[in-house]
Amino acid sequence: MVWAGCAAVAGGLAAVSDLTPHRVWGVAAALGYGAAALLAGRPRAAAGAALLGAVAVPLVLLVATGLGQSEVAVVERSGALLTATGVPYAPEPDGLADYNPYLPGMALLGALPGDPRWWTGAVFAVSVAAVRPSAGPAGRMVACPLVALPLAVGGVDLPVAGLVCLGLALAGRDRAGWAGLALGAAATLKWTAWPALPVAVALLAGAGRGAGRWTGSRNGRGVGRRVRSRGWVRCAAVAVGVAGAGVVPVALGDPGAFHEHVVAFPLGLTGTESPAASPFPGRLLAAYVPGGAVVAGVLLAGSALFIAASLLVRPPRTVPAAARRLALGLTLAIAFMPASRFGYLVVPFVLLTCLREIPCTVRSSSPTTSRPGRAASRRS
Numbered sequence: 001m002v003w004a005g006c007a008a009v010a011g012g013l014a015a016v017s018d019l020t021p022h023r024v025w026g027v028a029a030a031l032g033y034g035a036a037a038l039l040a041g042r043p044r045a046a047a048g049a050a051l052l053g054a055v056a057v058p059l060v061l062l063v064a065t066g067l068g069q070s071e072v073a074v075v076e077r078s079g080a081l082l083t084a085t086g087v088p089y090a091p092e093p094d095g096l097a098d099y100n101p102y103l104p105g106m107a108l109l110g111a112l113p114g115d116p117r118w119w120t121g122a123v124f125a126v127s128v129a130a131v132r133p134s135a136g137p138a139g140r141m142v143a144c145p146l147v148a149l150p151l152a153v154g155g156v157d158l159p160v161a162g163l164v165c166l167g168l169a170l171a172g173r174d175r176a177g178w179a180g181l182a183l184g185a186a187a188t189l190k191w192t193a194w195p196a197l198p199v200a201v202a203l204l205a206g207a208g209r210g211a212g213r214w215t216g217s218r219n220g221r222g223v224g225r226r227v228r229s230r231g232w233v234r235c236a237a238v239a240v241g242v243a244g245a246g247v248v249p250v251a252l253g254d255p256g257a258f259h260e261h262v263v264a265f266p267l268g269l270t271g272t273e274s275p276a277a278s279p280f281p282g283r284l285l286a287a288y289v290p291g292g293a294v295v296a297g298v299l300l301a302g303s304a305l306f307i308a309a310s311l312l313v314r315p316p317r318t319v320p321a322a323a324r325r326l327a328l329g330l331t332l333a334i335a336f337m338p339a340s341r342f343g344y345l346v347v348p349f350v351l352l353t354c355l356r357e358i359p360c361t362v363r364s365s366s367p368t369t370s371r372p373g374r375a376a377s378r379r380s
Contacts, residue, residue, distance in 0.1 A: 003046060007033035009145050010054070021067045021153040028061070029054035029148060036143075047139045054148035062152055063115045070275065072116055072154035074100050079110025087250055089257040096275065101266045104250040105188025106156060120159045121151050127162030127182070131169045131354055141353045146346050155343055160189050161350040164196040167239075168326070168351075169358050171200040172319035176231030177238050179204075184242025191266075192347060195304075195329050197239050198311055203322040204232035206315025266339055268293065274339040282336040296336050303332035323355035 014026025032053010078088035088107030163186035186193035285292035327348035
């Protein structure tokens with residue numbers, strides 16, 4: 001039933017879309033999902049048919065014919081600029097095609113050989129595989145239209161989603177330094193990755209509250225002291241260091257161009273309108289209500305403050321709880337941004353799906369934990 005619904009969605013997109021890449025994906029995906037529906041009694045075969053029709057076939061066709069969403073050309077052009085000048089932003093953008101709203105790390109993917117979709121998809125796939133080694137759930141998630149479509153046509157949000165999921169999963173495993181590395185790498189790609197850092201820090205601080213070990217005298221009878229875990233400090237330091245190393249030198253290379261492309265353009269503060277114009281509340285307020293851009297900005301800031309306060313008052317203690325908190329914050333941000341797309345929702349979707357059952361192994365204290373000295377006294 002689910003695969004049949006996906007086939008209907010893909011076929012509908014092929015019928016109504018005026019974008020050639022979307023029509024190509026819709027036809028191939030509808031056939032793949034239809035085959036999966038016929039194979040519903042064999043789950044592995046059904047998932048394979050869906051992946052073949054919704055991801056592999058349209059991706060190869062679109063890359064071979066040079067078709068894709070505008071993001072593909074933006075990433076390719078920014079990679080060429082980064083290689084030639086060290087700055088992936090045109091100093092004087094003359095139109096929509098000249099703008100690059102992504103952070104410098106995305107340009108690095110565009111500078112690598114081949115179509116950027118191979119690299120954005122590879123980052124996403126490797127990250128998801130590291131989080132969910134079980135192929136079944138991961139395959140079904142990737143085959144979902146919300147993920148399969150951007151994988152094929154060139155969505156740039158998937159590597160962000162994958163690295164953020166990996167960072168939160170590593171934080172839940174008490175691998176603070178590696179979590180910071182994954183989150184820092186994500187933060188060099190798009191601004192949407194930055195909210196994940198305070199959530200990961202809150203997870204490490206909240207789940208590890210009271211964590212640590214007791215130290216005391218060698219004979220076990222001294223009164224020890226608890227050495228608290230500082231994993232959240234290490235995670236934050238590594239993430240900020242990696243993100244700063246990837247963004248700051250480029251931003252300082254041409255501060256005016258960086259602000260024009262990465263700050264002013266996404267906020268609608270340039271003479272060129274962003275194509276991200278899905279009818280979310282922020283977009284509708286900015287377009288049709290006098291002073292609506294200010295109202296949308298206030299709602300956006302209020303949402304950020306609400307999530308920040310929730311992290312302080314009630315930090316998440318498990319990876320799924322952290323994923324839900326981050327997904328809520330990103331969804332509110334997507335809703336109230338003046339320029340937004342439905343495709344941005346892939347990040348909250350991947351978070352909620354990929355991290356739904358990930359255990360948290362950050363060390364925490366329990367009511368039965370006793371000091372070594374007391375245990376030695378009882379044994380004696």
